[in-house]
Amino acid sequence: MAKTVILGVIGSDAHVVGITILEQALRAAGFDVVNLGVQTSQEDFITAADDADAEAVLISSLYGHAEQDCQGFRERLDEAGLDVLTYIGGNLAVGQDDFEETRRKFRELGFDRVFDSETDPEEAIAALRQDLQLAATEAERHRVEG
Template identity: 75%
Template sequence: MRTVILGVIGSDAHVVGITILERAFEAAGFEVVNLGVQTSQSEFIEAAAEHDAEAILVSSLYGHAEQDCQDFHRAMDEAGLDVTTYIGGNLAVGQDSFDETRKTFREMGFDRVFDSETDPQEAIEALKADLGHRSREAASERTRLRS
């Protein structure tokens, strides 16, 4: 079973969204480690390492995700983690265009960026595809190394 780490980053205390995501991902066959609200970057990273997770799913609804996620991927690299990272929610206060917000978080290193209106099934299908792609790449690399 594939393990994902889920939580609400920073000082955000919105719990309903991650509860819905937890149930949806579990129903789709994922092992979900729900860290709850007000989760620090280091808690996400430590949980991913401890549970040998394949993905970290970051939620934020209070609009300060950019500040909360500064250097998140650098910290992951320093911890030796190579996992798929998703972020979703209301990520920026007063965002004019979600395309700009998506671009910002992609540049920060997130593999996928979702707005607060995204259906959980869309994120589940994206993660299945992304993890399947990573599995094919790893198998290809193993075959290349054996040759």
């Protein structure tokens, strides 16, 4: 059975290209995807994850204000009784010089995985498969082994 993931761009961010590419890659990898689009609130992510009985929430942000947009997100998921993986990726901080520092901040906010804006969708999908303990497809195994 396909695993369901929620995908969207948080806050006031209106950058849509990245999540469109990610949605196509996730669908091709066999995931059911609920794409919430741009300018998505924390509440919308939580409601969608609950309604779809999702296994993961994938948040994108490119405008540099993700830290403010994501404050309290993990706590709100917990309050809603949702046990989902949380991923975030993009240009997460204005003037971001040291991505490891940014990654640390978002891990402290409760995100399971944090990706920079240069991450290939296949890398995120491989991490999702690993975290959900799903077997890789033959093509993915070949990429990893190749």
